[in-house]
Amino acid sequence: MRDPGVVTGVAGPAPAADRPRGLAGDAWRDLRRSRTFWIAAVLVALFLVMAAFPALFTPADPRACTLDRQYDGPSGTAFFGYDFQGCDTYARTVYGARNSITVGILATLIAGVIGLVVGLAAGYLGGWADAVLSRVVDVVLGIPFLLGAIVLARRLSQNASDDGVLAVVLTLGLLGWTTAARVVRSSVISAKNQDYVAAARMLGAGPARLMMRHILPNSVAPFIVVLTVLLGANIATEATLSFLGIGLQGDAISWGIAINESGRFVRSAAAPLVWPSVFLALTVLAVIMLGDAIRDAFDPKLR
Amino acid sequence: MFRYILRRLLQMVLTFFGATFIVYALMFANQDDPVQALAGDRPITDSQRQILTERYHLDEPFLQQYRYYMEGLLTGDFGTSLTGRRISDMMADAWPVTIKLALLAIVIAATVAITAGVVSGIRRAGTFDNVTLVLTLVILCLPIVVLAPLARLVFGVQLGWFPPTAGRDASWWALLLPAIVLGSLVVATQLRVTRSAVAENLRADYVRTARAKGLSGRRVIGVHVLRNSLIPVVTLVGVDIGNLMSGAIVTEGVFNIPGVGFNLFRGITTEDGPLVVGFVSILVIVFLVVNLVVDLLYAALDPRIRYA
Numbered sequence: 001m002r003d004p005g006v007v008t009g010v011a012g013p014a015p016a017a018d019r020p021r022g023l024a025g026d027a028w029r030d031l032r033r034s035r036t037f038w039i040a041a042v043l044v045a046l047f048l049v050m051a052a053f054p055a056l057f058t059p060a061d062p063r064a065c066t067l068d069r070q071y072d073g074p075s076g077t078a079f080f081g082y083d084f085q086g087c088d089t090y091a092r093t094v095y096g097a098r099n100s101i102t103v104g105i106l107a108t109l110i111a112g113v114i115g116l117v118v119g120l121a122a123g124y125l126g127g128w129a130d131a132v133l134s135r136v137v138d139v140v141l142g143i144p145f146l147l148g149a150i151v152l153a154r155r156l157s158q159n160a161s162d163d164g165v166l167a168v169v170l171t172l173g174l175l176g177w178t179t180a181a182r183v184v185r186s187s188v189i190s191a192k193n194q195d196y197v198a199a200a201r202m203l204g205a206g207p208a209r210l211m212m213r214h215i216l217p218n219s220v221a222p223f224i225v226v227l228t229v230l231l232g233a234n235i236a237t238e239a240t241l242s243f244l245g246i247g248l249q250g251d252a253i254s255w256g257i258a259i260n261e262s263g264r265f266v267r268s269a270a271a272p273l274v275w276p277s278v279f280l281a282l283t284v285l286a287v288i289m290l291g292d293a294i295r296d297a298f299d300p301k302l303r
Numbered sequence: 304m305f306r307y308i309l310r311r312l313l314q315m316v317l318t319f320f321g322a323t324f325i326v327y328a329l330m331f332a333n334q335d336d337p338v339q340a341l342a343g344d345r346p347i348t349d350s351q352r353q354i355l356t357e358r359y360h361l362d363e364p365f366l367q368q369y370r371y372y373m374e375g376l377l378t379g380d381f382g383t384s385l386t387g388r389r390i391s392d393m394m395a396d397a398w399p400v401t402i403k404l405a406l407l408a409i410v411i412a413a414t415v416a417i418t419a420g421v422v423s424g425i426r427r428a429g430t431f432d433n434v435t436l437v438l439t440l441v442i443l444c445l446p447i448v449v450l451a452p453l454a455r456l457v458f459g460v461q462l463g464w465f466p467p468t469a470g471r472d473a474s475w476w477a478l479l480l481p482a483i484v485l486g487s488l489v490v491a492t493q494l495r496v497t498r499s500a501v502a503e504n505l506r507a508d509y510v511r512t513a514r515a516k517g518l519s520g521r522r523v524i525g526v527h528v529l530r531n532s533l534i535p536v537v538t539l540v541g542v543d544i545g546n547l548m549s550g551a552i553v554t555e556g557v558f559n560i561p562g563v564g565f566n567l568f569r570g571i572t573t574e575d576g577p578l579v580v581g582f583v584s585i586l587v588i589v590f591l592v593v594n595l596v597v598d599l600l601y602a603a604l605d606p607r608i609r610y611a
Contacts, residue, residue, distance in 0.1 A: 135314075135317060135321075136321075138314065138317070138318050138321075139317070139318050139321030139322055139325070140325075142318040142319070142321065142322040142587065142590070142591055143322045143325065143326065143587055143590075144544075144545040144548050144549060144586065144587065144590050145545065145549065146548070146549035146552065147548065147549070147583045147586055147587065148325075148326075150552075150567075150571060150579065150583065151326050151329045151579065151580070151583055152329055154329075154571070154579070155329040232444065236446035236448070239446055239448050239449075240446060240447065240448045240549070240553060243448045243553065244552065244553070244556070244568060244571055244572075245571060245572050246571055256448060259448055259449070259452055263452040263455075263557065266452070266455070266456050266460055267460060270456055270461070273452055273453070273456060274453070274456070277448075277449040277452065277453055280446060280448070280449055281444065281445050281446065281449045284444045284445075284446055285440075285441065285444040285445075288440075288443065288444050289440070289444075292440070
């Protein structure tokens with residue numbers, strides 16, 4: 001995202017570039033023109049701020065619940081009314097963003113690191129290392145994601161006494177790296193045989209320099225796209241696990257838990273079910289739209 | 304072809320043992336005191352402990368225990384739930400319901416996806432195409448935990464079009480709403496794949512030939528294009544099965560359908576370890592077998608694909 005050279009021209013025919021742009025520069029130019037990208041980016045930014053500073057959005061305390069307000073209608077800053085426990089639905093929904101987004105980002109980072117290392121190793125080393133690592137990927141992919149997550153999350157949270165954030169992060173991270181690994185592996189293999197890599201090798205570049213300077217940059221674009229999609233999926237899966245009762249535990253505030261609890265009393269009040277659902281869906285939608293926009297921008301075939 | 308099948312089978316055996324080993328190791332390995340866990344809070348005498356240890360092979364090495372477990376699995380003995388019921392009995396009750404639900408979901412999803420996919424593939428960039436693309440994006444992004452409770456709220460509780468819960472011996476009618484919810488998990492990808500396959504095949508030489516022979520547009524699209532466009536859709540079934548399984552756990556939980564997913568859901572909430580492992584193992588096996596069959600079917604359907 002660095003290209004101060006051509007900022008002024010908006011949609012003019014081919015703004016004159018003084019120096020050749022890199023892949024990232026091209027992509028950024030395309031992204032700036034994409035309406036999807038801006039909508040998604042604004043939504044993502046909004047939810048990030050909400051996760052970091054929930055108090056900006058509501059002065060109410062999400063844990064201040066009294067039963068005599070049960071199912072009361074909207075009043076004051078409690079725009080969405082009160083739920084079964086007499087908690088402020090709006091405040092709880094806003095505060096729910098933090099857990100969802102923290103879990104999503106941390107799990108995606110773990111999956112990204114594992115996927116990058118495995119993919120690089122398999123693609124660059126080739127031979128038996130590739131064979132072994134690819135079989136490991138096959139085995140992990142052989143377990144349907146949610147089923148694996150159920151077993152792993154149960155196991156990890158068995159002896160945990162906290163709110164279960166760590167267990168869910170590890171679960172999603174340890175199961176979600178396979179696609180990233182495959183993408184990195186295939187782009188490393190295709191980059192490895194390019195002439196410019198052979199040239200660099202002949203010029204005496206060592207494996208580390210080859211990898212970092214010549215091979216890795218080619219894997220970055222598809223890797224980022226996979227990670228964005230994975231982030232959306234992780235946020236959704238966290239909610240699913242919490243909904244099933246094996247994700248976040250105890251008095252943790254989470255959209256998944258809210259959907260599960262309010263779903264049981266939906267005949268009495270719909271708002272406590274509807275709003276966490278809407279926020280969750282919007283977050284996932286925004287993240288995946290962002291991934292779509294980035295993929296379109298990075299894919300030269302569509303240009 | 305034969306060598307391909309053989310290699311694929313060998314790979315599947317490896318994946319199968321790897322996957323079940325991971326599931327088994329996660330569930331049962333390194334438990335603090337499984338005997339005490341089995342008895343709950345009741346005290347256990349030494350002789351009881353000895354009998355239980357022998358019955359469950361707890362004093363034997365881990366790999367040996369895994370072997371016993373696999374032997375049980377492969378001979379149809381999935382163990383006993385903490386409620387005392389045999390898991391194979393519970394399966395026998397649960398599978399018909401889930402299969403009914405899944406079939407309904409697949410039929411609905413395939414009908415919608417193929418019809419809409421063909422139409423938007425023919426009229427690309429038209430209004431219908433643009434609207435379906437946006438709709439599929441929205442559906443793709445709606446997690447099942449959002450979709451199932453909201454659908455139940457709107458169509459089951461508020462509008463009252465469908466029964467909000469299905470229960471035991473559910474009729475096809477009662478299963479319709481859950482099936483639509485479940486089907487929406489797979490409809491978007493199917494639609495998009497059909498659309499791009501149709502759009503691509505319309506430009507193929509054989510379509511031009513068929514048109515040049517004077518065949519009607521209906522026959523060209525209905526027979527020539529459609530048949531070739533459905534091949535990639537078939538391969539999606541393997542992925543779809545995984546999605547449907549995850550979806551069934553939530554959907555059956557929300558709509559109270561006593562199927563496989565519902566049992567698993569209940570097993571999780573009541574911390575019924577043997578039940579969870581039993582059901583998960585079976586689902587993993589189903590997933591692997593379906594994926595193998597789909598791969599082989601793909602090779603059979605499209606003779607252009609040669610496997611060495």
